[in-house]
Amino acid sequence: MGNCFGSEDGEAEAVKVMPLRAHPQAAMARPVMVAIAQPNARVAMSPGRPPTGKLPSPATTTSTGSGRPMSSTGGRTNAGSDASAEGRILEAPNLRIFTFAELRAATRNFKADTVLGEGGFGRVHKGWVDERTMSPARSGSGIAVAVKKLDPESLQGVQEWQSEVNFLGRLSHPNLVRLLGYCWEDKELLLVYEYMAQGSLENHLFRSEPRKGGSASPQQSLSWGLRLRIAIGAARGLAFLHSAEKHVIYRDFKASNILLDTQFHAKLSDFGLAKDGPAGGSSHVTTRVMGTYGYAAPEYVATGHLYVKSDVYGFGVVLLEILTGLRALDTARPSGQHNLVDWAKPFLADRGRKLARLMDPRLEGQYSSRGAQRAAQLTLRCLAAEHTNRPSMREVVAVLEEIESMSRGGGGGAGGPGSASPRPTARGGAHGYGGQSTRPGSDWAGPGAGYPSPRPRVR
Structure with missing residues (x-):
């Protein structure tokens, strides 16, 4: 697996209608x-x-x-x-x-x-x-x-x-x-x-230090209800792209590309890698493999075959980050836990204490246990190795909306009957398994700022 930026030769065409002062080269x-x-x-x-x-x-x-x-x-x-x-x-x-x-x-x-x-x-x-x-x-x-x-x-x-x-x-x-x-x-x-006044989902999930120009206190963790709302909004955005007359494959779905307005409504940003989906009865587009480590679907990495449901895999990774509060990739975690998907799958399949151990401790147990189980099952389906076994984004939206309704009805937001029990958070790190990385890795920063995220500068 290579690790370099690269152009997709043959894919770029000049924008034809531009201001008269446009630079032709x-x-x-x-x-x-x-x-x-x-x-x-x-x-x-x-x-x-x-x-x-x-x-x-x-x-x-x-x-x-x-x-x-x-x-x-x-x-x-x-x-x-x-x-x-x-x-x-x-x-x-x-x-x-x-x-x-x-x-x-x-x-x-x-x-x-x-x-x-x-x-x-x-x-x-x-x-x-x-x-x-x-x-x-x-x-x-x-x-x-x-x-x-x-x-x-x-x-x-x-x-x-x-x-x-x-x-x-x-x-x-x-x-x-x-x-x-x-x-x-x-x-x-x-x-x-x-x-976008509230910045990116990545910052809210992973940044424990105050943002530039912000308050001196650490950034408040997202509640279970807000996490569901953000997931639903992002899923609706992907569902729209996939349901277009000519499918659009987003290709770079990740937490830093989900931006939040003042009311925490989620919006997808940064379409620099987006592609038209397959046409003429084809099942996929063949293209140079580009994206972000940890989020790209396995079939795309292995073959260069890009499917509409390759985006669904990326959504599953972000949904796992939302549940756990952990980055998709983090070498600061103990060996064997660097790749969140590989490490977390056994926990997702368990409906008991293993799943409770996986949940972000910053939620302090204030979530619907039934809703968390449904979300874990949905995450597993999105992360299926075979793209044909993943749900459509329409189905993802429907399931997330059911979970949101279930969480409201079960009193999960206030530690009620549907709520998981809080657990101690000081077990060898923020999550009891080495903690999360707080090193600079965000694609953007600023005082309450949000925008389509640039990538880290590389020289």
């Missing part, structure tokens, strides 16, 4: 492969084979000045599951074309104190724009936005920048982060997203 650049060390970084995980598919043909981008989704008359409605009933695929991206000067003004010349995070793509800055016109506004006035700026020396940015525009620019759903616009001016490539 920019879209032709391809990332160069480099060694990595971060286990949470996106990687090309095996040499793979030449891909057969291409990114979708880019549609015309319009400058509306609003950045708002098109009305229902401007796009076709997706038939499919209830989970995707509110979503639609737009005939053309409805994005604001920003000038570089506008985004420079919105971020106060990309000042250091506006930086929300930094990764392989470049830096993400917090900016302010007028809610009606989307023109630059003074800091603290108008609405906040997240501006992702490509580092000119980025090894991975151009192709992923294009994928974001092609996919997220045309997908509209309450559980997908809104791409508001972009800038392509000379060598400057930028993307502008809605600002």
Whole structure:
């Protein structure tokens, strides 16, 4: 298994309709492969084979000045599951074309104190724009936005920048982060997203230290009810992608790509690795293996065959992280426990004390034991070795909604009849088996900030 970034040769096409000042050579650049060390970084995980598919043909981008989704008359409605009933695929991206000067003004010349995070793509800055016109506004006035700026020396940015525009620019759903616009001016490539005030699920699950600019006290753990709400929202987003007329395979489902608004509603971000699903009766897409260690489905890693249900495996990994409060991969844990999926499967299959030992102790037993058992069973099904044995995301949404209803009815949120008994948490670590890693590994950081996460910078 290789451990390098890599471009998917033959998959990138230039965005055809761009501002007149667009740099014609920019879209032709391809990332160069480099060694990595971060286990949470996106990687090309095996040499793979030449891909057969291409990114979708880019549609015309319009400058509306609003950045708002098109009305229902401007796009076709997706038939499919209830989970995707509110979503639609737009005939053309409805994005604001920003000038570089506008985004420079919105971020106060990309000042250091506006930086929300930094990764392989470049830096993400917090900016302010007028809610009606989307023109630059003074800091603290108008609405906040997240501006992702490509580092000119980025090894991975151009192709992923294009994928974001092609996919997220045309997908509209309450559980997908809104791409508001972009800038392509000379060598400057930028993307502008809605600002997600509660940050990423990864930060809430794994960061015990206060965030930059936050309070001095440790970040409060997510309750069982909030965890279920977040899981349901993320599942609805995936269900929408999978139920689209032409299936979209997300390919990089992980906790750092699930962002939370002020009410903790979950939205999927970062479509840099998204692909159109199989067509013409095919069951899969063959492509270079790219993704994040610990989340990629085994059949994809082994063969390069990417199925719609490869995303379901990634969802299962995140659901396991939600249950346990542990990272998918963590070399700080004892030997044999580095890979969460491999280590946790026997616990998931047990409905008794083993499962109780697996649950995040920060929940302090305040969850429905029946709900936890159902969630564990669902997680096992999502993590099935054979992709054909995994449930569809429509079914995942339905089961999670049942669990949420069961948890409310069983009094699990208050230690009632359906609640598991609290257990001591000071047994050789936060979880009694070595504790969780608190080393820097997050894909983003900032004072209550959220945005499609850049990958860790690698030189």
